[in-house]
Amino acid sequence: xxxxxxxxxxxxxxxxxxxxxxxxxxxxxxxxxxxxxxxxxxxxxxxxxxxxxxxxxxxxxxxxxxxxxxxxxxxxxxxxxxxxxxxxxxxxxxxxxxxxxxxxxxxxxxxxxxxxxxxxxxx
Amino acid sequence: xxxxxxxxxxxxxxxxxxxxxxxxxxxxxxxxxxxxxxxxxxxxxxxxxxxxxxxxxxxxxxxxxxxxxxxxxxxxxxxxxxxxxxxxxxxxxxxxxxxxxxxxxxxxxxxxxxxxxxxxxxx
Amino acid sequence: xxxxxxxxxxxxxxxxxxxxxxxxxxxxxxxxxxxxxxxxxxxxxxxxxxxxxxxxxxxxxxxxxxxxxxxxxxxxxxxxxxxxxxxxxxxxxxxxxxxxxxxxxxxxxxxxxxxxxxxxxxx
Amino acid sequence: xxxxxxxxxxxxxxxxxxxxxxxxxxxxxxxxxxxxxxxxxxxxxxxxxxxxxxxxxxxxxxxxxxxxxxxxxxxxxxxxxxxxxxxxxxxxxxxxxxxxxxxxxxxxxxxxxxxxxxxxxxx
Numbered sequence: 001x002x003x004x005x006x007x008x009x010x011x012x013x014x015x016x017x018x019x020x021x022x023x024x025x026x027x028x029x030x031x032x033x034x035x036x037x038x039x040x041x042x043x044x045x046x047x048x049x050x051x052x053x054x055x056x057x058x059x060x061x062x063x064x065x066x067x068x069x070x071x072x073x074x075x076x077x078x079x080x081x082x083x084x085x086x087x088x089x090x091x092x093x094x095x096x097x098x099x100x101x102x103x104x105x106x107x108x109x110x111x112x113x114x115x116x117x118x119x120x121x122x123x
Numbered sequence: 124x125x126x127x128x129x130x131x132x133x134x135x136x137x138x139x140x141x142x143x144x145x146x147x148x149x150x151x152x153x154x155x156x157x158x159x160x161x162x163x164x165x166x167x168x169x170x171x172x173x174x175x176x177x178x179x180x181x182x183x184x185x186x187x188x189x190x191x192x193x194x195x196x197x198x199x200x201x202x203x204x205x206x207x208x209x210x211x212x213x214x215x216x217x218x219x220x221x222x223x224x225x226x227x228x229x230x231x232x233x234x235x236x237x238x239x240x241x242x243x244x245x246x
Numbered sequence: 247x248x249x250x251x252x253x254x255x256x257x258x259x260x261x262x263x264x265x266x267x268x269x270x271x272x273x274x275x276x277x278x279x280x281x282x283x284x285x286x287x288x289x290x291x292x293x294x295x296x297x298x299x300x301x302x303x304x305x306x307x308x309x310x311x312x313x314x315x316x317x318x319x320x321x322x323x324x325x326x327x328x329x330x331x332x333x334x335x336x337x338x339x340x341x342x343x344x345x346x347x348x349x350x351x352x353x354x355x356x357x358x359x360x361x362x363x364x365x366x367x368x369x
Numbered sequence: 370x371x372x373x374x375x376x377x378x379x380x381x382x383x384x385x386x387x388x389x390x391x392x393x394x395x396x397x398x399x400x401x402x403x404x405x406x407x408x409x410x411x412x413x414x415x416x417x418x419x420x421x422x423x424x425x426x427x428x429x430x431x432x433x434x435x436x437x438x439x440x441x442x443x444x445x446x447x448x449x450x451x452x453x454x455x456x457x458x459x460x461x462x463x464x465x466x467x468x469x470x471x472x473x474x475x476x477x478x479x480x481x482x483x484x485x486x487x488x489x490x491x492x
Binding site: 070073110112 | 481
């Protein structure tokens, strides 16, 4: 969905990823609010990037397992801000929590996502 | 996201919505799997349509409150099938469960979403 | 919690578990409703029993990974009915959905729980 | 469940509640781990207390709407520590996130719970 959701990475380590996404009409519902699925998608994407960052030495890929998003306040314009923090870095699963805020710093959505790094397929 | 996720409605009542979405490259992660956020987005969209269908006489709009998606099996090609069933139709919130399957009928994702109908703004 | 939550198993296979729990004062909040944690606890317990049933030949134990409970309608008296169905039976995780109903058959809570069978420790 | 889960409140404001629960055999599964439902129950209880604290002037009661618990690391002994923070304090719903830790300060479970304050019934 890279051409639709234009994620600008501001910071990316194996325990924290910060990103911004500009709000465009294509991300909105008919009512003019950013579609709820957009927040889930951003969170999946950046938590996967963080997990992949941590697993890179191992040549692993990353798969999502679950995503729990609570919608708190609509975003209608400007910029979606996302801060993902790794809360659990186990051997088989990682759990990330993602705060979605607007330009005024108000909390608009909370996401918890569980991902697991997978061994890359051999040659 | 209507131009990205091309939802074909097959059935739409206030208690059940069935839809299909063709898999395109734009819905995929770099690894070739349909992006997890796509399932969440489809479920949000069709549960909202069902809720709106039920609330139509009231001139209400619909807002999402939470979305919980479990990713069970990747989809890589052809068609995403979604069946949304209303499990709870309360006055203030509705809870829908959505089964996502592939062309072979295999269960690929489970979504539970809570939405609430809102009184439309007055004239 | 076996002495607090008195689970009567009615059926138990590796894909379905049905159980009943009598409502007692000890399961209630101060307001007289069954405590939300009780539904989560019942679901965890019976999904684990089903998973263990399926894994029995392997001498495996079972651990919970996540539990998502939606509270739809309070139960105040008589009996809690629980029906757990396995929706996904993967190698590493199982996903169960549990319907909680009251004596009138009304849906009172929905639970989705992810558990994973673990290899038993060797001798 | 007050006589089973012995919650000691350490701090209680309308935006933060801290509590401890001693681990007893009655809180454990057959395998010796604290039952997953216990974490969900503690979180429901203390988030409700915080919400009630904030709503007290209004004579409102508090009902749970959903509870999402991720189990990260088992607790087998001593004390369960819980820190609940209000992340969203809307008019109709409140969202709390609860960190469950053990005596070494290791994160053992994450809970997000949505509750809503209800107008008390009139005289």
